[in-house]
Amino acid sequence: MSPRLLIATDQKGDWRVARRLLPYLWKYRYRIGVALMFLVLARVANVSVPLVLKNIVDHFTEGGNLVLIVPMALLIAYGVLRFSAILFNEMRNVAFSRAGVAIIHHISMVVFKHLHNLSLGFHLDRKTGGLSRDMERGNMAVTNFLRIIVFNIIPVAIEIALVLYILWLQLNIRFVLITVLMIVIYCVFTFMITRWRTRFRVQMNDSDSSANTRVLDSLLNYETVKVFGNERLEMERYGDSLNGWVSASLKNNLSLSYLNAGQGFIIAVGLAVLMILAANGVVDKTLSLGDFVMINAFLIQLYIPLNFLGSVYRDLNHSLVDMEKMFDLMDERPKIVERDNASVLKFKKGQIRFENINFAYQADNPILKNINFEVAGGGMLALVGPSGSGKSTLARLLLRFYDPDSGAIYIDDQDIKSLTLESLRQIMGVVPQDTVLFNETVGYNIAYGRPGVSDPEIVEAAKIAQIHDFISQHPQGYDILVGERGLKLSGGEKQRVAIARVAVKGARILIFDEATSSLDSRSEKAIQQALENVSINNTTLIVAHRLSTVINADEIIVLDKGEIVERGTHQSLVAGGRLYSQMWALQQQHG
Incomplete structure (x- = not known):
């Protein structure tokens, strides 16, 4: 007390x-x-x-x-x-x-x-x-x-x-x-x-x-x-x-x-x-x-x-x-607040730019150091690296759950600090590693991406996420109760519900944060296909531990101890013989 x-x-x-x-x-x-x-x-x-x-x-x-x-x-x-x-x-x-x-x-x-x-x-x-x-x-x-x-x-x-x-x-x-x-x-x-x-x-x-x-x-x-x-x-x-x-x-x-x-x-x-x-x-x-x-x-x-x-x-x-x-x-005062003159995001192509980003959760323990990169509108960029290198933190900064200590983040040349939080997050969809669902029906959890969405749109989103067949085979259909935090569903099923939720939202910028890291190889391939379906024509940021999921990315950025140590395509990084190449070889050995 x-x-x-x-x-x-x-x-x-x-x-x-x-x-x-x-x-x-x-x-x-x-x-x-x-x-x-x-x-x-x-x-x-x-x-x-x-x-x-x-x-x-x-x-x-x-x-x-x-x-x-x-x-x-x-x-x-x-x-x-x-x-x-x-x-x-x-x-x-x-x-x-x-x-x-x-x-x-x-x-x-x-x-x-x-x-x-x-x-x-x-x-x-x-x-x-x-x-x-x-x-x-x-x-x-x-x-x-x-x-x-x-x-x-x-x-x-x-x-x-x-x-x-x-x-x-x-x-x-x-x-x-x-x-x-x-x-x-x-x-x-x-x-x-x-x-x-x-x-x-x-x-x-x-x-x-x-x-x-x-x-x-x-x-x-x-x-x-x-x-x-x-x-x-x-x-x-x-x-x-x-x-x-x-x-x-x-x-x-x-x-x-x-x-x-x-x-x-x-x-x-x-x-x-x-x-x-x-x-x-x-x-x-x-x-x-x-x-x-x-x-x-x-x-x-x-x-x-x-x-x-x-x-x-x-x-x-x-x-x-x-x-x-x-x-x-x-x-309690929120640390992330809108400016008085905050404007609504004017979405064009979905270009993302990180400029000179430095960030620390605690002042004496910097997480990100001088981060600079750009994702073209409709492009796909992957962030890889050892645990604790700052990959997921970059995704949180983009969602503006935190603000960088210095530097700026832009979407279509608009500083996200100058935007309303609602318009910023409205265009984003996230599929996290640990998907948390409401203790409601599968239909409710999918529709949560856009409340008021019609039943046909829910079904279409489920098909994109490749979970419609599973739902249809169940006697209760879309009225299946998922249980507390979705415990009645398997990890792969929960991930596909999360993907369907993003699909029904119609998000233009997608963040996949270790979305397949906890799944078996068979589930990983199914989820990977669902992710590809939902990311078509959308700007995509992938935070990954399994390198097999980022092979097709337009650019891969390798982080280590909060700094960018490598960047390039999968082929060029494997040929480079540095950290990425070592990680790839190690994962290949373990299947």
Whole structure:
């Protein structure tokens, strides 16, 4: 747990987080205003009930026939006020529920969009399980916070103010001062103990996120766990995370008992003092029996929300803690941003040019050094070299997942930094080494390349990728579910779905990033043919480890330790007798 987070939650961070909600609340201010109006009416009706009850009791104690002595209007008013308090509360609920749901929907969409706008580096450094948990708790926290404020805090504050005003008018200042003192002591005690307990909530959240991350990570790698027989290891890792949560949870529950006991003691003392004063007033004839009943009714009305206020404040503080992590995500700034005057890419032939590119993920470890090359429009260029030489990094730079430290990349003589990200990536299609599919149907995954595409176009793309026959032979056809991350499909089948997805997109610049490196020879030939089909008349950049897949490239660039050490056609590089020739000979030996 970071010191910064402890400082934020134990000092002033909570309410700074709460202020972040104001723009969202302001958008729905009219609905919230109507809800608050009904809220005030409900509180006024509620505090009027003891006043009517006082008059009923006073009339009853004067003696005589009940029906004649007690005005019928008071009895009717009592019932009407009781019902009005309930009715206005329900009208408040209806008015606020629409606003509350709309606010949560708005915030959820903003956070989701923001996460997609963050740079690739952020997502590579984050653990998906913990990230999804922070989002889930953040959305729930916003819901709880609004519910607590509108349904608990504001109503209690209004009711306390009205009761104090009535006690001051009807009785004397002593009742007001004692009531105020009891409320102040109660609130200060609750505030101090809850602040102390906050650290346990933070520890619970961190342990919960860690446990959830390990669950998702383990299940996503189910096959690896089973192959290595490491179920016991996964259980131990998960148990370690849960142990932290259990420890923090026990401390949280023990401190809760301490808080509840203290709150109960303060309320009991305050009630006892006020009732003793009221009883003495009745004995001294300075107060009527109706006054005694009214005070008792007011104290009961205050006692219930005050007793609940302790848990409300805890929930409120917990919500603020949970919201903080969600807003921390929103405070993350993307490293790759469009310029204010970014223009739409004007595609001509698809010429690509890298000029003097230098790049490092970490400043002390340069990945690319002074890279210069050009791919003609409609041409094919291959990047080969040992692992870690920077081949895939060049593809990421072209997609603008990262920006080079120096130098520039051009498409049809347009600097990609001057273009909108949407227009840049719209013309590109990528077939990666490890194709990740959505847990949907094959048809959905192919159509993902261009949402809204027609069924005949999906079939045509599947034929180009040479996967249509496989799909057609299955009873479910294009409705085959591919499973989590496409685990129900073989490696070659997943690659062909990825190729079909690129084909249906109609991309003009294609990037094949080690697309056949993990396949057997038979699958490799099938995928190679599918790649050739989809790359016809398109500019193609191939990142390859298997040199047999780049023989027909117009130009092959050989990278080593981030530098271009050779370039040329396959025949010229083999004849050169340098690194490429050595790699080719080694791969030929191993078949």
